[in-house]
Structure formats: C-alpha cells, structure tokens
Amino acid sequence: MALLLGIDNGSTVTKAVLFDEAGRVVALARRRVPTLMPRPRHVERDMGALWSATAEAVAEVIAQSGRPAGEIAAVATTAHGDGLYLLDRRARPLGPGILSLDSRAGDVAAAWEADGTARRALERTGQMPHASAPSVILAWIRDNDPDRFARIGHVIACKDWLRLCLTGGIGTDLTEASTAFTDVRTQVYADDILPIFGLGALADALPQVALPDEVVGHVTPDAARLTGLLPGTPVVAGLHDVTASALGIGGYGRGVVAIVAGTYSINETVSDAPSVDRRWFCRNGLARGEWNNMSISPASTANYDWFLDQLCAADRARAEAEGGSIHDMLEPELREALARPSSVLFQPYLYGSPHGATASAGFFGLHGWHGRGDMLRAVVEGIAFNHRVHVDALRGGFAPTEARLTGGISRNPTVAQVFADALGLPVTVTATEEAAAWGAALCAGSGVGIFTSPRHDPRDMAEISILYRPDPGRSADLARAYALHCDLAAALAPFWPRIEALAEGAGR
Structure with missing residues (x-):
C-alpha cells in the first residue's frame, strides 16, 4: 500500500505526516519554528529556518515509519494562508516571511476602508482587505521599505515556499491565489486588480496558478x-490550510459549515456561485x-490556551508530571460550572476580533462568589459565541444545515456539545488526526491517481x-447569552480605542 506525505505548517509548528491509502496516520513528526517579533505588530519567521525545520521533520517521519521512502507516492504541502513570503528575482528569500498574525499594516487597511479602496x-x-492580507502588507512595504519593494521578484505564500524548496519551481494553487489578486467571478488574475492597491508594478511577480491536486514538480536531488x-517523487500544488482542514474532516461541501477552532475562528462553506459580502x-x-x-x-481557542497558561499553570504541570492531560483534569470543573446558572460572560478578543484591531478581551458579570470553573465556562462559551458570529453571517448567505468541527478543543465532548448548543446546529466531530495534513494528502493522492478526486475520502466517515x-x-439559554454577547461588543466599540490609548500614553 502506497504512502502519502502531507506537510502542514502553522503559526509555530511545521509537521510532516505520513498516511496510508486508507487515511490512517503511519507516522508524524513535528518541529517548532521560532517566531520573530522584532517590533510590535511584526510577526515573522526566517524562511531558511522554516525549510530546515520542515526537512528535518520529513526525514524523521520517514525514519519513524520504518517504511522505505520509495513507498511515498506523492507529497503535498499546506500552510497558513495570508501573510507574505517574498523572493527576489533570483528566487532567494527577500527578508523574513510575514505570518498571518502580523498586524503592522492595520493602518493601511483602515485607510482603504475610509477612502473606498x-x-x-x-x-x-x-x-x-485586512491587516494580514498580501495586498495590504505589500502596500505597507512599498511605503515603509521601498528598497525591499523594488527588489521583489516573486510574491508567494508559505506553502509555496516549501514547494520551491522541494522542487525548485515557483507557483501557487487556485485556493491561495484568491487571497488578494484574483477576479472573484473569473477566478483568475485580472489586469485591473493590482492597480486598485497601487501595486501595478508587481504584475510580473504573481505566481502561476495550478489546481491543488495538480502535479507541479518532483523532489530535487538537493531536497x-x-x-x-x-x-x-511527485509534488502537487497543495492548498491553503483553511480549505485543507475542511477537506480533511469531510466538511468541504455545500450545505455544511466547516469550523476550525484554533488560533483563528475559521468558519467556511462551499457554493457553486460567487457571493460577495463584507462579512x-x-x-x-x-x-x-x-x-x-x-x-x-x-x-478562538488561543483564548483557552491563555486561560490554561494564566490560571491553570500549576495543574497543567502536575498533569504533565503524572502523564495526564490538563484538559481531562478540568473536565469535571467545566461540567459542574455548566450545570449551574451563571452571569459570567467573556469577550474572547485577546489576540484579535471581528470588530477591528482595537477590541480587547474581558470578563463581564463576574462576582466574588464565582470560581475558576465559572470563568472557564465563560471562556468556552465566548469562543463558541464568536464562531456563531461568523456562522450566522454564513447562514444568512448560504443556509448551511449542519456543522463539522475540528481543532484540539473539539476532542472534548463537553466543549463539542457547547458548540452544538451555542450554534443551534447539529455538530459532527470526526476522529481525524491532523486534518489539514490529511487534506493535503488527499490532493497528493488525487494527483497521482490513487483517489478519483481530493473529495473522494476513502474513510468510512460515519464510523x-x-x-x-x-x-x-x-440552546435557548445560550441564545439569550449570545444576544448579550453581541450587545456588549456593540456597546464597547467606542471605548476600545480609548482603552488602547492608555497603554500608548504609559510612562509619558
């Protein structure tokens, strides 16, 4: 039975996962990739270090599998979307890669909102356009680092850099190409789009576009x-990790909203016609x-991770020392909190929000008689409410009737039930290990004829x-709490900039 290699690069970790043709994980290797933050709002990584870490993970996963490399039929990459990875005209990295968590260009996005761009x-x-969109970051570089801008030869995404390192070829795929510069109706580049952003000089820097399961090169001797x-070894074009995750959990399709509860609150559904809406x-x-x-x-769940770091550090250390899980340890505490009435609400905006860059997090309705369990419940419900903000938008445009949920937090049955109750939708959680990497592997398998298409998942999804x-x-109780969650966000909107200004004025 042939093997398929899916490479998945996120915000902090790059992973190599070997699957067999039935979708079972044969081996998995991870490497951390250091995040560079040279100044506030700049979130970057060294592109050479990313490739080195990825290559190490691939070498480890092959060794760990105990299978010969010749059994690997094809390779595909997926990675965080948006952000920016630049090459000069000789295809060398042009400075560090810029991650999707970067917000240096927030003022550019705000100005474009104001002037009609x-x-x-x-x-x-x-x-x-948003702060980490390629168009916005490129405009920021044009205005703030003109020497770097003048040397741009190729504008690519994270997974495309890994593809270049594997094959020596430059290009992107259909999903990634649409992050900024394709015509929403024709789905291809259009001559009038770059000039909208004042980026007409980069017309020759956009990469050639292939389908995600199209073989675009082969592993070079150096790689x-x-x-x-x-x-x-054949390498296919790969795809944006948001789409890969939906594909990997069987949630890519019409009538279904695929939910990824991770660093980002990701909610997506497929249509057979373009529908344009700012939401x-x-x-x-x-x-x-x-x-x-x-x-x-x-x-999304970065808020939960923060809660664990700040309020559960000692319990987490004890759980790890005993070979257990902090999530299992907190399960009874969460269930008990859900079983009693509570006034505690949490706005989950520690790292960003749907309401602009100045929004911040906070607990509301918190009293001295509330404990950690009540706060944990509020955090989980707040995360689910933020997903509902997005799901409600999609329901208005596409009327999905069910949801599929992935992300580490989804493995907790109590949390999965909170999502179902908060969304008012049936929620399916699949026992999918490494959903984005499996989505990439499905494209790899399709590219070499193992699968009819990326959507022909060989697994028994019901099982x-x-x-x-x-x-x-x-659901009725949570609907009332959700309405208050939304009202609070609306009421706080004028105060968030004033709160942020307190830090800007500190020490003066």
Whole structure:
C-alpha cells in the first residue's frame, strides 16, 4: 500500500505526516519554528529556518515509519494562508516571511476602508482587505521599505515556499491565489486588480496558478538529501490550510459549515456561485466553478490556551508530571460550572476580533462568589459565541444545515456539545488526526491517481464521527447569552480605542 506525505505548517509548528491509502496516520513528526517579533505588530519567521525545520521533520517521519521512502507516492504541502513570503528575482528569500498574525499594516487597511479602496477590492476580489492580507502588507512595504519593494521578484505564500524548496519551481494553487489578486467571478488574475492597491508594478511577480491536486514538480536531488525522500517523487500544488482542514474532516461541501477552532475562528462553506459580502471572504474552491466562503477572525481557542497558561499553570504541570492531560483534569470543573446558572460572560478578543484591531478581551458579570470553573465556562462559551458570529453571517448567505468541527478543543465532548448548543446546529466531530495534513494528502493522492478526486475520502466517515445535537433548553439559554454577547461588543466599540490609548500614553 502506497504512502502519502502531507506537510502542514502553522503559526509555530511545521509537521510532516505520513498516511496510508486508507487515511490512517503511519507516522508524524513535528518541529517548532521560532517566531520573530522584532517590533510590535511584526510577526515573522526566517524562511531558511522554516525549510530546515520542515526537512528535518520529513526525514524523521520517514525514519519513524520504518517504511522505505520509495513507498511515498506523492507529497503535498499546506500552510497558513495570508501573510507574505517574498523572493527576489533570483528566487532567494527577500527578508523574513510575514505570518498571518502580523498586524503592522492595520493602518493601511483602515485607510482603504475610509477612502473606498476596500469597497472596490471587495467588488473585484470578493473580500475586504485586512491587516494580514498580501495586498495590504505589500502596500505597507512599498511605503515603509521601498528598497525591499523594488527588489521583489516573486510574491508567494508559505506553502509555496516549501514547494520551491522541494522542487525548485515557483507557483501557487487556485485556493491561495484568491487571497488578494484574483477576479472573484473569473477566478483568475485580472489586469485591473493590482492597480486598485497601487501595486501595478508587481504584475510580473504573481505566481502561476495550478489546481491543488495538480502535479507541479518532483523532489530535487538537493531536497532529497535533506529530507530522505527519493529524487523524482511527485509534488502537487497543495492548498491553503483553511480549505485543507475542511477537506480533511469531510466538511468541504455545500450545505455544511466547516469550523476550525484554533488560533483563528475559521468558519467556511462551499457554493457553486460567487457571493460577495463584507462579512466573509469569497475565495476559490478546490476546482474552478467552486467558491469557498470563509468568515474568520483571530479569536478562538488561543483564548483557552491563555486561560490554561494564566490560571491553570500549576495543574497543567502536575498533569504533565503524572502523564495526564490538563484538559481531562478540568473536565469535571467545566461540567459542574455548566450545570449551574451563571452571569459570567467573556469577550474572547485577546489576540484579535471581528470588530477591528482595537477590541480587547474581558470578563463581564463576574462576582466574588464565582470560581475558576465559572470563568472557564465563560471562556468556552465566548469562543463558541464568536464562531456563531461568523456562522450566522454564513447562514444568512448560504443556509448551511449542519456543522463539522475540528481543532484540539473539539476532542472534548463537553466543549463539542457547547458548540452544538451555542450554534443551534447539529455538530459532527470526526476522529481525524491532523486534518489539514490529511487534506493535503488527499490532493497528493488525487494527483497521482490513487483517489478519483481530493473529495473522494476513502474513510468510512460515519464510523469515525460523533454527532452532537443541540439541546433545546440549553440552546435557548445560550441564545439569550449570545444576544448579550453581541450587545456588549456593540456597546464597547467606542471605548476600545480609548482603552488602547492608555497603554500608548504609559510612562509619558
């Protein structure tokens, strides 16, 4: 049975996962990639270090599998979308890669909102420019680092850099190309789009576009020496990790909203026609004639991780020392808190929000008689409420009738039930290990004829899925809390900039 290699690079970790043709994980290796923050709002990584870490992970996963590299039929990469990875005209890194958590260009996005540029971009590209959009970052570099801007030879994404390192070829795929510069209706580059952003000089820097499952190159001898892969192993174009995650959990399709509860609150559904609205990105799907509509904000389980770090550090250390899990340890505390009435609400905007860059997090309705369990419940519900903000937007445009949920927090049955109750939708959680890497592997398998298409997942989805149905009473209670959650965000909007200004004035 052949093997498929899916490479998945996130914000801090790069992973290599070997799957067999049935979708079972054969081996998994991870490497951390240091995040560079040379100044506030700049979130970067060294591109050479990213490739080195990825190559090490691939070499380890092959050794760990105990299988010869010749059994690997194909390779595909997926990685965080948006952000920016620049090459000069000799295809060398032009400074560090810029991650999707970077917000240096927030003022550019705000100015475009004010002067009408954002409206024109929405109409032509299907999305509002935001702080980490390639278009916005490029405009910031043009204005703040003109020497670097003048040396740009190629504008690519994170996974495309890994593809270049594997094959020596430059290009991107249909899903990634639509992050900024493709016509939302024709799904290809258009001559009038770069000039909307004042970036007409980069017309020759945009990469050639392939389908995600199209073989675009083969592993070079140099890459083979570093990774242990056989020279000549086919490499397909790969895809944006948001789409890969939906594909990997069986959630890529019409009538379904795929939810990724991770650093970002990601909520997406597929349509067979473009639908433009400022509440979602209308981006290219896996094939021409398909659109993946994504409503997203950086406000999901990073808030839960913060809670664990700040309020549960001692318990986490004890759980790890005993070989246990902090999540299992907190489960009874969360269930007990859910069983009693509570006034505590949490706005999950520690790292971003759907309400602009100045929004911040906070607990409301908190009293002296509340404990850590009540706060944990509020954090979990607040995360689910933020997902509902996006799901409600998609329901208004596409009427999905079910949800599929992935992300580490989804493995907790209590949390999965909270999502079902908060969304008022049946929520399915599949026992999918490394969903984004499996989505990439499906493209790899399709590219070499193992699967009919990336959507022909060989697994029995019913066998590996758990369905959570909303409890009517609990859904009604959470609907009232959700309405208050939204009202609080609206009421706080004028105060968030004033709160942020306190830090700007400190020490003066």
